[in-house]
Amino acid sequence: MSENSFLSFVQQLSFWQIGRVVLVLLVSAALYWGSAWVLLKVAESHPKRRLMLLRWRPGVGLLVWGAALTYIALVVLALPTQLLLGVLATLGLAVGLGAQDLLRNLIAGLVIVFDRPFGMGDMVDIEGQYGEVTHIGLLSTRLQTFDDNEIYIPNQLLLQKTISDSNAGALVEQVKVPVKVRADADLAALRRIGEQVARVSPYCYLAKPVSVQLEEGDDWHGSVTLNIKAYVLDVRLERELASDILARFKAQVPEALVGDARRAR
Amino acid sequence: MAEDWRFWQRWGKEPAKPPTISWSLGPGAFLSYDELQQHREQLPQDLQAVLSLAPLPAGSDLFVLHQEARQQLQQALERWQAGAATNIVLFGPDGIGKTSLLNQLEADVEHAVLVRRLCLSKRIRSETELLRYMAQVFDLGECHDLPDLCERLAKVTPQVVLLDNAALLHLRAMGSASVLRVLWRIMLAARQLAWVHVWPEQTWRRVRLQWQLDALVSQDVLLDWPAQAEFLAALEQRFARLKKHGRDLWWQDAEGEAARPFDAQREGLTALYQPCQGNFFSAVYAALCALHKDLDGRVWLRGFRIPEQVDLRSADARTRLTVAEVMAHGSLTAAEHAQIFQLSRDASNWLLSTLRAKQWLISDSQDDGVDVFRINPLFARSLLVALRSSNALY
Numbered sequence: 246m247s248e249n250s251f252l253s254f255v256q257q258l259s260f261w262q263i264g265r266v267v268l269v270l271l272v273s274a275a276l277y278w279g280s281a282w283v284l285l286k287v288a289e290s291h292p293k294r295r296l297m298l299l300r301w302r303p304g305v306g307l308l309v310w311g312a313a314l315t316y317i318a319l320v321v322l323a324l325p326t327q328l329l330l331g332v333l334a335t336l337g338l339a340v341g342l343g344a345q346d347l348l349r350n351l352i353a354g355l356v357i358v359f360d361r362p363f364g365m366g367d368m369v370d371i372e373g374q375y376g377e378v379t380h381i382g383l384l385s386t387r388l389q390t391f392d393d394n395e396i397y398i399p400n401q402l403l404l405q406k407t408i409s410d411s412n413a414g415a416l417v418e419q420v421k422v423p424v425k426v427r428a429d430a431d432l433a434a435l436r437r438i439g440e441q442v443a444r445v446s447p448y449c450y451l452a453k454p455v456s457v458q459l460e461e462g463d464d465w466h467g468s469v470t471l472n473i474k475a476y477v478l479d480v481r482l483e484r485e486l487a488s489d490i491l492a493r494f495k496a497q498v499p500e501a502l503v504g505d506a507r508r509a510r
Numbered sequence: 511m512a513e514d515w516r517f518w519q520r521w522g523k524e525p526a527k528p529p530t531i532s533w534s535l536g537p538g539a540f541l542s543y544d545e546l547q548q549h550r551e552q553l554p555q556d557l558q559a560v561l562s563l564a565p566l567p568a569g570s571d572l573f574v575l576h577q578e579a580r581q582q583l584q585q586a587l588e589r590w591q592a593g594a595a596t597n598i599v600l601f602g603p604d605g606i607g608k609t610s611l612l613n614q615l616e617a618d619v620e621h622a623v624l625v626r627r628l629c630l631s632k633r634i635r636s637e638t639e640l641l642r643y644m645a646q647v648f649d650l651g652e653c654h655d656l657p658d659l660c661e662r663l664a665k666v667t668p669q670v671v672l673l674d675n676a677a678l679l680h681l682r683a684m685g686s687a688s689v690l691r692v693l694w695r696i697m698l699a700a701r702q703l704a705w706v707h708v709w710p711e712q713t714w715r716r717v718r719l720q721w722q723l724d725a726l727v728s729q730d731v732l733l734d735w736p737a738q739a740e741f742l743a744a745l746e747q748r749f750a751r752l753k754k755h756g757r758d759l760w761w762q763d764a765e766g767e768a769a770r771p772f773d774a775q776r777e778g779l780t781a782l783y784q785p786c787q788g789n790f791f792s793a794v795y796a797a798l799c800a801l802h803k804d805l806d807g808r809v810w811l812r813g814f815r816i817p818e819q820v821d822l823r824s825a826d827a828r829t830r831l832t833v834a835e836v837m838a839h840g841s842l843t844a845a846e847h848a849q850i851f852q853l854s855r856d857a858s859n860w861l862l863s864t865l866r867a868k869q870w871l872i873s874d875s876q877d878d879g880v881d882v883f884r885i886n887p888l889f890a891r892s893l894l895v896a897l898r899s900s901n902a903l904y
Binding site for chain 1: 682683684687716719720823827831834835850851852899900901902904
């Protein structure tokens with residue numbers, strides 16, 4: 246692309262064309278935010294289908310902005326093919342030299358939108374950051390943690406790291422509550438109690454099984470870890486279920502816990 | 511906990527809004543459950559009896575709904591007389607008419623077989639309490655333990671045992687599971703008896719899920735919301751009874767207009783089905799709200815009003831789960847709620863009272879002055895739909 250042809254194209258731009266570009270961008274933004282708002286409202290009104298509906302949000306955004314940019318380039322500005330290729334090549338070169346990270350994030354964002362390794366509303370663990378996916382953008386992904394922190398993760402990082410998705414689009418998820426107990430306690434009775442405390446928790450989803458597994462402790466106290474596994478009825482109540490189970494279990498068998506003060510006396 | 515308590519206090523102070531009316535016909539007002547009880551007491555006795563929200567007594571000609579279920583139960587008891595082991599679960603939503611049906615069944619079969627009616631009035635929380643209760647109702651004297659009770663029960667004369675309000679045997683708390691385990695052992699031990707036990711729908715679904723009881727139950731009968739024809743037949747039967755008693759009802763189309771004799775067809779009893787969502791309790795409730803007696807002794811129907819059905823979308827998780835637990839238990843006291851949610855009793859009382867102020871729950875006082883909270887049957891259907899859609903009930 247010669248500099249002259251680009252300058253002559255810019256000189257030929259009319260106010261009407263610029264106005265149309267602005268109008269298309271405004272309409273696209275309204276469509277994007279409108280569709281995102283509607284999806285969010287519909288998802289909140291149908292809790293059981295919340296995650297399935299939210300998964301559409303990034304795709305809708307991509308569709309709206311992709312369509313808008315294509316319309317601007319081909320219809321509003323009617324860019325000549327030569328110029329279009331030139332712009333793309335220049336952009337590619339500029340990005341390749343100066344904005345490699347941006348490009349990587351963008352490509353990773355596209356991969357996430359199409360490949361869907363996780364979706365909006367999923368509870369994921371990325372590099373020790375655990376929370377609900379609240380936004381999947383082209384450049385970054387946002388997580389809302391249980392401490393009410395919002396964490397931005399560049400998309401390119403998501404493709405390089407191992408991601409653990411707790412619920413994979415389902416509203417219920419399994420919650421594991423590890424409790425350390427004394428190895429010389431009645432472990433069979435503790436397993437029964439562990440199962441009972443999970444079942445009586447109002448946050449436990451009773452249509453899925455509750456299980457309790459034992460694991461050898463790795464400390465010198467001679468402890469055993471009791472893993473109480475139960476399903477929570479909504480992923481957002483995960484911490485409530487875990488706290489509820491832990492509190493009930495500790496209240497039921499304080500003497501079986503490692504480091505029990507009464508026993509130490 | 512202190513922060514938690516402040517939250518409940520702040521929330522509890524919000525003035526409760528009366529339910530929004532989604533459908534109305536003619537003038538008149540909607541009354542809350544407590545107001546309705548007072549209003550009902552001012553009405554003539556015959557009206558109170560015909561438009562009663564309480565279970566219908568045995569042999570009542572107002573019992574029109576659930577005839578199919580009635581037949582199923584009768585046939586099952588005939589099979590039992592022929593020698594089949596019988597353990598029937600009768601379950602359905604709040605306010606559907608389970609106790610009314612049980613009353614009719616008792617009247618239907620008591621001339622042919624021996625019937626014993628067990629009606630729990632207080633929650634049974636331990637194995638010992640259940641053993642004591644069973645020994646008392648079957649006149650078995652003092653039983654030492656479960657094998658002793660089972661042995662004595664096996665010798666009891668064959669009879670039909672109607673156990674109403676079985677939800678009081680279930681509490682989502684540590685140790686309460688043993689009560690149900692003992693109940694099933696008693697039922698298995700006394701197989702010469704025909705057991706018919708009544709559960710709220712959600713309690714039974716939960717109990718069945720946890721205990722995998724299908725193999726122990728010979729038949730389960732679900733009372734579902736009535737179809738339009740059945741619904742209207744039951745409603746018309748009630749108004750026809752009033753006419754039979756020579757009671758003239760007057761209808762007023764709008765405020766200030768002259769009254770004219772009430773015509774069930776013309777005033778749109780048919781139209782009640784849709785806004786009530788088939789909930790017959792709502793229709794009787796609306797009719798009771800509409801009834802007024804003037805100074806001349808004339809009884810007026812001043813329009814029907816159906817409140818908007820409950821929408822739990824904006825409710826927080828604890829409110830949703832509280833309503834779900836009340837529904838899944840049939841009824842809860844503040845102490846039981848506190849135990850389930852690990853809250854203080856005050857906080858539980860506050861939360862339940864707020865839900866009562868919203869009309870989602872109603873309450874009765876026990877003999878010891880403790881309030882027992884139940885789902886307001888007026889909203890039973892919409893609450894169930896909302897709770898199922900959020901996974902709180904299954």
